[in-house]
Amino acid sequence: MLYSSIGYYALILGLGISLILVYFSIKNFQNSSTLNTKILSFTFLQFFFVVISFVCLIISFVLSDFSNETVFNNSHTTKPLFYKIAGTWGNHEGSLLLWLLVLTLFILIFVLKTKNQPPKYKLLTLIFQQIIIIGFFLFLIQTSNPFNFIFPTPEEGMGLNPILQDPALAIHPPILYLGYVGSSIIFSSALAATYLNLVSKLWASHIKKWVIASWVFLTLGILLGSIWAYYELGWGGFWFWDPVENVSLMPWLALTTLLHCIIVLEKKQILTSWVIILSISTFTLSMCGTFLVRSGILNSVHTFANDPERGLFILVFLFSLIFISLFIFFFFHKSSPNNSNSFFWLSKETSIIINNWFMMYFLSVVLIGTIYPIFLEVLSSQKISVGPPFYQKLIIPFLIPFLMAMAIGPKLKWIKSNIVDKFYLVLFFAISIILSFLIVKKFSNNLLINTILISSALYLFFITLRDFFIRKYSNISQNIAHFGFSLLILSILLNNLFSSEIITNLKVGETFTSSKTKIVFKSINQKQEKNYKSIIANFGIENINETTEDLSPELRIYNQPNIVTSEADIKTTLLSDKFIVINIVQNQDFFNVRYQVKPFMLWIWISVILISFGGLLSFFKREHEK
Incomplete structure (x- = not known):
């Protein structure tokens, strides 16, 4: 009971610090030649109080303090110690406290590490981030308090859902949240930069590390969830288009598109609108996932015990953030004079635009497949489920040109390219078609579609594999990530064909x-x-x-x-x-x-690890690789 009281009052103090931070940030914004040292102190203090709150919840789980309602609902004296600790975030209240912990940690890192950026930009990013943090504080304290008391104290708890008692799932939520919450920094930073008209090459170089970090964590989080579902749920596959799987895939697709746009913006003052919209979209999709999982709308093995009041709170909060972000985008975004959107048809810029449109199409398919059953049930009281056939029919035809564009695009030059000295592209294409035809003819009845699919995947595989021998250490992080993606697609296709x-x-x-x-x-x-x-x-x-x-x-x-x-x-x-x-x-x-x-x-698991490793490696690029 003591630890629950300390944890609760630490949350109250953390909320108070947030309000003080907003006050000091606004005051400092009016005279921002330097960043007020009090802001850094209060940011650290805020993080410190949330850490205290989170540690108190962990201790309550370890001690089996069943006077705490969250512990009573999600733990038991016979549960192993490791799962008592993991049970801290294996429930609705604890997972939100973990989310809040990561939010406060990331804004502290941002304030400490952001250099060579205008003070007004840092202050405005801090204000937007604190608005999000205040929303989560209020959500926790008002609707999802992890420190509610039960009196009289029960002798035994209800226990944690056994399928959640697994090592992979114990580390899956924290890593996934690092990806989700990283998108909040990108969101706040993009709004601040848009308001101050600072969306530039310098800003792109600064925010790119946050984009890559979020993308790597989100990729690894999805991987761990997929591995867990494969061996724990007994479904026998790596992806089932479960609605809660989809709500993690959607921000990943947006974040992947944003990463490519940031790379372009870092080199040329173009695609600024894409960058801002994708920054807003990525965080919005992350918040939508939070809403869908906790509102009672979705029924899935992943969803928490729900309460409509919680869903309504998140929905109002989400719409408020969307309204603020769209208002700033439409009224404060100014295109640079050099921000021309007309590109030569055969150039790296054009290939990235094509990549963006394909990714947005895939995102739209997943979004519609996830929310259409919800709207249909609301409008007509009919319940339907959207399964793999829907996604396969809509995605596979467009996957073929996407893989071809992904193979050819990185070989093009900036501004203007040509097809001279690109004979190897034709050679690899011919080899890919012949190999895929021989494979499919022996093992499959659907000769045409499977031959085209596997040949496009093999083509990307051969092209990315060649880069390791020809380009050697040039842009090694991109080579590894693209090779990992080609291996992933090829492994998935062969897995489906031969299962x-x-x-x-x-x-x-x-x-x-x-x-x-x-x-x-x-x-x-x-x-x-x-x-x-x-x-x-x-x-x-x-x-x-x-x-x-x-x-x-x-x-x-x-x-x-x-x-x-x-x-x-x-x-x-x-x-x-x-x-x-x-x-x-x-x-x-x-x-x-x-x-x-x-x-x-x-090879599916290895390929995703390679993709993540490629992103991670970009943090340690040498100067000659940039």
Whole structure:
């Protein structure tokens, strides 16, 4: 109870510091030859109070202080220590406190590290950021207080959802929030620069590091969530177009587009409108994700226990921020005299504009697929779900020219280019078509579309691979990121093409036989752990080449809350994953068994790590690479 009281009053003090910071920032803005040292002190103090609040919540979870409502709803005495700590942010209230912690940390870093920028710009960025921070303080204190008391104190807690008790998911939210919250700095900075007419090459160089940092964290956060869903939920794939997956993908698409525009703006005084709009859009989409997850609108394994009041608060707050940002953009954005939007048709600028339009199209498809069912239900009370076929039909036809443009674009020059000495582009294209035709002819019925798809992915793969040998250390970060993306697309296409699945019901001792695979249900064992009982099924899998592998999926019966989960067993090699999961069939003495062979799964994870590493490497560019 003591720690909950300290945590709550630390939040109140943090909110008070925010109001003081806004006051000093406005006062200093009127006479801003230098940045007032009090502002830095109060920014640090604000962060310090939020840290105290967050640490108090962690201690309450570790000590199983069930007088705290958040701890009572999301913890249990038998839960392992690691998951008690991770449970701090594995719920609505704790996750918002973590979001607030990152918000205050980032603005502190911004104030400390921003050099060679006008004081008015720094002050205005601080004011916009504090508006966001005040909104989150009020949201926490009014609707989502993580320090509410329960009296009398319960002896035991409700426990954390077992599927959230996983190492990957324990670190997934903090990394994802670093990406989301980084977009808030970009948003505040873009509004400040627009208001002061400072959107320039110098500003682009300054804000690019924040864009890259947010993009890297968001990419890694999505990766960890995808890996968790793959082995924990038993879905057997890397992406399922779940609405909450989509709300993390949308800001990633906007942020990726923004990154390319910032790179152009850093070199030439163009695309300023694109940069400002994308800066606003990225943060807006991040906030939309927060609204959808917490409003009760979306039903997903990822969503928190919801309250319409919370959703209404976020919605009003979000519309207020959108209104302010659009007002500043339309009334204060001034195009530079050199900001010409007419480019030579064969140039790097044109290729980036094409890239932008494709990315915006993909973003629109994901956005419509996510929110259309919501609006349909509101207007007609009809419930529909939008699944993979919708996204595949709308995205795949445009993915082909996008991959071709992505392969050719980086090879073009700024301002004006030509096609002389580009014979290798034609050669690689021919090789890609021949290879893909041979692959698809042997393994697939959809010859035309799969040949075109895989040939475009192979083309990008060969072009980006060539860069490592020809360009060597020139722009190595871009080469790695683009190569990682080409490997990702190629791995996804081959994964879809070669995947196989067997679904059957088996009793212990029974055997299932198909033309290529034999599944033998050998035995069942039981094991008692601290907070669950495990039923382990032992299978022998015999393939067409007569090699046998033993796989042992689990059913876990948790004591608090009383939930049964399926734990897949996965054997991973360089070429494929063998994936098996079992489920109980009610009132029957057999189990439902799902066995899948998923080719190139490992390369999907590796490719995303390469993409992130390419972005991370750009922080450490040497001068000759710039």
